Each structure stands twice: as C-alpha cells, then as structure tokens.
Amino acid sequence: MSNLDQKMIVKVDTTKASCPIGEIIGKKNISESKIPVLSCEGACIRGEIARLAARNVSKEQGYGRGCHGELIAVPESAIAQWIKSAEKVVLIDGCFLRCHGRIIENILDNKKLIQFDALSHYKKYNDIFDYDDVPEEERKEVAQSVADWVMDSLNNPSAGSASPCATSDDKSSGCCG
Ligand code: SF4
Numbered sequence: 042m043s044n045l046d047q048k049m050i051v052k053v054d055t056t057k058a059s060c061p062i063g064e065i066i067g068k069k070n071i072s073e074s075k076i077p078v079l080s081c082e083g084a085c086i087r088g089e090i091a092r093l094a095a096r097n098v099s100k101e102q103g104y105g106r107g108c109h110g111e112l113i114a115v116p117e118s119a120i121a122q123w124i125k126s127a128e129k130v131v132l133i134d135g136c137f138l139r140c141h142g143r144i145i146e147n148i149l150d151n152k153k154l155i156q157f158d159a160l161s162h163y164k165k166y167n168d169i170f171d172y173d174d175v176p177e178e179e180r181k182e183v184a185q186s187v188a189d190w191v192m193d194s195l196n197n198p199s200a201g202s203a204s205p206c207a208t209s210d211d212k213s214s215g216c217c218g
Pocket residue numbers: 081082083084085087088134135136137138139140141216217218
C-alpha cells in the first residue's frame with residue numbers, strides 16, 4: 042500500500058474462480074434491473090446495524106443485496122457487473138468514517154451512488170464495540186428503523202437523508218474507530 046495524491050492504493054490479486062450461486066443471482070438481478078444494496082459490513086455494533094439494515098432494504102421490491110467483496114475483488118463476476126451496470130446503488134455505512142463509501146466512490150459513478158451513515162440516524166451505542174453486547178431483538182429493531190429511514194429517503198428524495206455523510210467530518214456521535 043502506498044500514498045498517492047492522498048489516496049491509498051491497494052493491490053488485489055486476481056482469481057479465475059467464481060461463485061456459482063453469485064453468478065446465478067448476479068445475472069438474475071441484471072435481468073430484473075434490481076438496485077444493489079451494499080453495507081460496510083464492519084465488525085462492531087455499527088457495522089452489524091448497517092448490515093442488518095441493508096439486508097432489510099434489499100428485501101424491498103426492486104432491490105437486491107449486493108456483495109462488495111465481489112465488486113472489489115472479482116470485478117468480472119456477474120455480481121460485480123450487476124452493481125457496476127445498475128442505474129443506482131444504495132450504500133449504508135455503519136458510521137461517519139464511511140469506510141465503504143470512500144472505497145466505492147472510486148469504483149462507481151458517484152452520481153448513481155446513494156449513501157447513508159446509519160449512526161447519524163439512531164445515534165447510540167457509542168461505548169459499545171461487540172454487537173452481541175446489544176440484545177438481538179434490539180439490534181433488529183434499530184436496524185429496521187435505519188431501513189425505514191433509508192427507504193423514506195429513497196422514496197422521497199426531497200426529504201434529503203441520503204449522501205450527507207459524503208462530506209461529514211462530524212465525529213461527535215462516536216464510533217468504533
Ligand atoms: S468504522 Fe464505521 S463505517 Fe467503518 S467499517 Fe466500522 S462501522 Fe463501518
């Protein structure tokens with residue numbers, strides 16, 4: 042890894058392998074013009090809430106769960122082709138650090154990337170790292186609240202919850218970083 046114009050360059054080894062079910066789902070989602078939903082997949086409670094919320098949004102009509110791993114590391118896969126060719130892509134990061142937003146902005150056309158900072162919506166668990174320190178039912182409720190907020194913003198863009206995190210340096214809400 043090296044610094045270049047204040048960006049990090051990460052080398053990824055290529056692979057000839059492919060995921061059989063990923064190929065089927067990727068092609069199906071392309072044919073159905075589904076909107077991919079990605080999350081940061083962070084290991085802490087913030088990443089877990091983002092992951093669960095992305096799962097819930099992806100169950101809505103017209104949406105599907107995207108895999109950032111294949112997007113980044115298997116770029117010729119059907120899942121990656123689906124995400125790259127989709128009309129828009131939804132990304133839910135766990136917090137203001139925007140770990141995936143800052144990567145994926147460099148892979149996809151920013152105009153079609155709709156970003157959310159989940160923590161900015163629910164604003165708690167600042168002193169918790171492990172997700173199982175929050176009861177499962179509570180995790181599910183908070184994640185559904187984030188998913189509802191995301192869907193409200195997607196369905197009513199003028200309400201304006203999407204993408205403010207792209208320029209946010211607000212660290213007042215706390216994070217796992
Ligand atoms: S630091 Fe925040 S944005 Fe980054 S992986 Fe963790 S929860 Fe996600």
